[in-house]
Amino acid sequence: MNSTDFSDYDVGAFFDELFASGAQPRAAAQAVVDFINDLAPGEYKRRQEAVDQALLKLGITFTVYGDEQGTEKIFPFDCIPRIVDTFEWSHIEAGLRQRITALNAFINDVYGPQEILKDGIIPRELVTGAKSYRKVCEGLKPPRGIWCHITGTDLIRHSDGGIYVLEDNLRCPSGVSYVLQNRLLMRRTFPKMISAVGVRPVDDYPLHLYSTLRFLAPDDVVDPTVVVLTPGIYNSAYYEHSFLAQQMGVELVEGRDLVVRDGFVYMRTTDGFEKVDVIYRRIDDDFLDPEAFRSDSMLGVPGLLDVYRRGNVALANAPGTGIADDKVIYAFVPQMIKYYLGTEPILPNVDTYVCEVEEQRKYVLANLDKLVVKAANEAGGYGMLIGPHATQEERNKFAELIKADPRNYIAQPTLSLSRVPTLTGDHFEGRHVDLRPYILYGKDVWVLPGGLTRVALRKGSLVVNSSQGGGSKDTWVLAREFDSVTSTDETLYT
């Protein structure tokens, strides 16, 4: 084969984001498919290789955990975008707004009056017994009543064509820097294609983030000092922390740069202390403040939570938000939406079996070969069993784990994630994807148009995590209805 095009692309038995069937592109993807089919032989591959080189030169790398040499790896980026039409995006956006509003109300409730527990909507012990439930957060009043300022919700498309919420990430969701860098690379590599298709911009994310953070500053502070708090250079998301600080034009601090004095937080400058008003912390609750959480943490700032409680510094996200992305609590989000907002969920959950509930546990144990089992508090694709792909031995091991600690496990049917064409050698093959949009909750709820499309690069794999062979794609939310795109097709070829 001498040309990289879609002439013999096969959607297989899967929902494909770009192709309806065979070589028939979806209307929203027609322009992109035509553009790539019309490239000179070898041209597509050449551009993809230029992108790989650029990533190395830009130093956009992540560090692999458990690798003693701290090897840096490029997060692979595939140039075929995922395309979302305007109609579908408005559906997703509305669903995310609704969900985040309900989740924030839930967090505010469980650390406050606990009405949802009193009303028996969620069993009390599931909430207060969760590892991520922080008793020290009870009675906290975060600025403006907002707890989850930055959220990255994982969405998937099932074989029925519907979009489902897979996970809520309300602690320190990462990946948004890749969204911005991917777009930059696409604009550099396929400038004509992107401008002709008409894609909603993502570049103003840092400005929205900065505005969200400033909104949280204590009332009496006129010109607040905002900082990003990172665990340091060895954290796998360090690049992102640095990137966001740079893009917002604020300092990137480590725990050792901060100190608490007289009820305020200061950073250590070359001239001594300077007060800090808002901290976008990319450190988990556990490590935030050794006086309040884990006493062995070297990453955090002793006394920080006390300053927070006094209202002298704002933290984003607020401590304690992890309770809302516990995978057991996840199962109850649809009920939360009805309870707090009185509306039906716009974006459905994936069917979830809570192992703590005896009946559901029995079903899970009897059907391990069909289900995906997840630990309630793990992230990054760890602590997970994909039943149909596992050995009997692995399934037995998980059966024991579930029986020993049922509260810590949920199970879901094995989903068939949708696919997007991805360069594999010299041609395109479908690879499974998910989608993580980013939601900011400040003065109002704002959803970044697009998000991180993660792709499982290994054939047949459903695991999209960067630590386990995943890559990413740009996500194109169309700026106009795709019908109007066809009329501008000729501009693609100029």
Added chain:
Amino acid sequence: MPESRLAQPEPFEFDSESQAGFSPHSFTMLSRVAESIYWMARYVERAENIARFIDVNITFTLDAGDNDFGQWEPLIQITGDEEYYDEHYTTHDHLSVIQFLAFDSKYVNSLISSLNMARENARTVREAIPSEVWEQLNELYHFVRGTKASGATLEGLAEFFQKVKQHSHLYSGLLDATMSRGDGWHFANMGRMMERADKTSRLLDVKYYTLLPKVSDVNTTIDDLQWSALLRSVSGFEMYRKRFHAITVQRVAEFLVRDPVFPRSCRFCLGQALESLRAIIENGQARETNSALEKLTALKIHLDELDMRTTIDCGMHEFIDDFQLRLNEVGAAIFETYFDRAQLDLIPLVSGQSQSQ
């Protein structure tokens, strides 16, 4: 088809108090960040100087037409790490010495190790330096990492070290052309100039001993290829000619140590470092004492007033030893004044910052 619901990005109003007027530049920076920028600059300069030392020696070797005629050992002496060399290398041929100086990643003062340190420091302060600077440094690092000494010809190596210099100049130029002259740039410049002063003096020290035939020769005109090579290694040959024309040892020493306008002379570098230090002081809060300023000023004056004839009579090596000692003391004072947490935490809070309870 329904009308496009979200055809236009929503207008975004920047919710800022300072939008009406521009807030004044804030120059203060995290002391950790200042320290990393300072060391980033020092390490790149260190790497560049290693490339310069090797490059000039290669040129000279090529001219002499003999690959291993004994000019490579002094390069090991410059480092002061002969012990490490003898442990890990058996011969003193050019390839071994180049492997040691440039590509030995286990040797902490090699070119690749210096670049690695520069890059690691830069990586911790990426948000504080222009992206272009980071990218250039990153590219330089990958360029050197992808090269090996074994099997290379001297001509090939010469070209390689030339390229390293060019990369380094590009980095340095980007730093100057894209970074605001706030504290960040001044710390970088101070690091760069301190390192350059140190390396120029080191080079003179070693070459002086190797090249000087007799002490009585210091003031006679010589046209030694090696002295011009020394000048070329700091890109100073042409500038020297403009000032002094004929080469004498005393004049070369005068030029490298005391020339007021040549950008790699020790005195000029200290002057630049001092200017940056003064700018940092001006931007910051008043301190009662500043040992960095005191020590750097004293050392600069020392060079201003130095008489080269007397210095040579008293011993060039003794002078340079003393100079490097004092330079290290300046470095230590910069650390104590701006980077040392224990010292910084003693600075009292500015009134109004802590009193708003």
